[in-house]
Amino acid sequence: VLRDDFRQPPGDVVVAAGEPAILECVPPRGHPEPSVSWKKDGVWLSDKDERLTIRGGKLMVPSARKSDAGVYVCVATNVVGERDSEPAELVVF
Secondary structure, eight states: OBOSSOSBOOOOEEEOTTSOEEEEOBOOOBSSOOEEEEEETTEEOOTTOTTOEEETTEEEESSOOGGGOEEEEEEEEETTEEEEOOOEEEEEO
């Protein structure tokens, strides 16, 4: 089972360069419980990127740069399939 509705979709975030940026996502209910991954501007983000932390649905950028600005989508995945959240924009000024 994988429902369509995200319990908490990510919201737009505006930060100054150098500030931490946190995008939060609570995936839809599913069985088995879906895992969360993220896409930025349509490209999968890797949790191997040492500038990013992906933990429990949160995407954390400890020190935002101009290059981090973009449109982020939270993706919930389990054996049934995957669901994309509504897009959220990260603005870095």
